[in-house]
Amino acid sequence: MPRKWYRGDTHLHTTNSDGALRLYELIDKAKKNSLDWIIVTDHNYNSIEKSYSSDGLTVIQGQEITVQAGHVNIWGAKVPAEPPYDIPDEAAYSAMMERCREAGATVCLNHPFCSQCGFRVPIDGFPADCVEVWNTIQHSDNVRNLNWWVAQLMKGRRIAAVGGSDFHRDQIPGIDMLAMPATITFAESNTPEAILSALREGRSVITCRPGTSMIELNVGGAGLGDTVGLSGGLNGTCVATKLLPGFELRVFNNDKIIYSHKAKSYEKSHRAEFAVLEPGFVRAEIDVRLSGPVKKLFGAVETKYLAPRSEVPPVTADELFWAFTNPVWVEE
Ligand SMILES: [Zn+2]
Numbered sequence: 001m002p003r004k005w006y007r008g009d010t011h012l013h014t015t016n017s018d019g020a021l022r023l024y025e026l027i028d029k030a031k032k033n034s035l036d037w038i039i040v041t042d043h044n045y046n047s048i049e050k051s052y053s054s055d056g057l058t059v060i061q062g063q064e065i066t067v068q069a070g071h072v073n074i075w076g077a078k079v080p081a082e083p084p085y086d087i088p089d090e091a092a093y094s095a096m097m098e099r100c101r102e103a104g105a106t107v108c109l110n111h112p113f114c115s116q117c118g119f120r121v122p123i124d125g126f127p128a129d130c131v132e133v134w135n136t137i138q139h140s141d142n143v144r145n146l147n148w149w150v151a152q153l154m155k156g157r158r159i160a161a162v163g164g165s166d167f168h169r170d171q172i173p174g175i176d177m178l179a180m181p182a183t184i185t186f187a188e189s190n191t192p193e194a195i196l197s198a199l200r201e202g203r204s205v206i207t208c209r210p211g212t213s214m215i216e217l218n219v220g221g222a223g224l225g226d227t228v229g230l231s232g233g234l235n236g237t238c239v240a241t242k243l244l245p246g247f248e249l250r251v252f253n254n255d256k257i258i259y260s261h262k263a264k265s266y267e268k269s270h271r272a273e274f275a276v277l278e279p280g281f282v283r284a285e286i287d288v289r290l291s292g293p294v295k296k297l298f299g300a301v302e303t304k305y306l307a308p309r310s311e312v313p314p315v316t317a318d319e320l321f322w323a324f325t326n327p328v329w330v331e332e
């Protein structure tokens with residue numbers, strides 16, 4: 001079946017844990033926001049017994065395992081244990097994630113470097129399918145998540161990136177925080193199985209919210225999550241949409257930038273062509289540089305909201321990402 005793009009959100013709370021909306025209110029809001037799928041992930045609680053479809057919206061069963069060691073999303077199958085969970089250390093947590101995968105679940109490491117509730121145990125060896133690189137409204141902790149994810153990719157580990165709004169309520173007046181960020185999956189259909197396998201296979205673009213910039217990356221005919229051979233030379237294209245002045249599109253081949261373009265004025269669409277040089281992976285990102293009064297203001301806001309409960313003082317990044325793709329894999 002030909003794949004299509006489906007907009008969704010991997011990480012949502014309701015009144016069944018500490019969210020403000022009842023499940024039906026959250027579902028109504030997702031429909032109003034024209035989402036195709038959502039995963040409901042209340043803390044240590046199954047709000048949905050079984051995934052289903054409602055007026056075209058796919059509602060996927062999930063749970064956020066929430067313990068001191070760190071938070072993990074379990075999607076598409078129930079946690080094969082009852083809370084309160086006894087997972088105090090790395091070995092116990094890793095074993096729990098293995099059990100969840102054996103039960104058929106897709107497992108995602110949530111906000112790993114959150115300065116308030118990140119992981120307190122090492123995560124490099126965790127058996128996860130996905131990592132939530134972008135959690136809630138964009139902030140500097142997500143840059144640390146991205147750096148960890150890229151380091152994993154550089155080691156050859158195929159762990160897929162996702163975004164999750166971690167929606168609890170609309171906290172900031174005038175800003176709809178559902179699907180902020182949005183995870184846009186390239187899936188064979190909008191069934192729970194097809195969406196979850198697209199998430200696991202890294203067939204997703206994460207963008208600030210639905211309707212903002214999108215990035216379509218193609219390398220030698222291969223798309224996100226696919227593998228293509230380098231032999232005899234390899235070229236690619238990347239189309240990025242809705243670039244605001246100052247936005248910079250970058251295409252990476254491993255840790256090298258092989259294409260960059262900074263928008264001087266609004267660009268509805270920008271097309272890049274590039275040659276791929278090395279085996280490994282190709283991925284694309286749209287970045288926004290923070291400087292002067294903007295960085296100062298942003299830093300003050302982050303200090304106010306992140307510092308009080310953080311274990312390490314938050315460091316405001318010089319640059320934030322606005323959208324990014326998962327990789328296309330390149331073999332010799
Ligand atoms: Zn969490």
Ligand SMILES: [Zn+2]
Binds near residue numbers: 011013064166
């Ligand atoms: Zn959460």
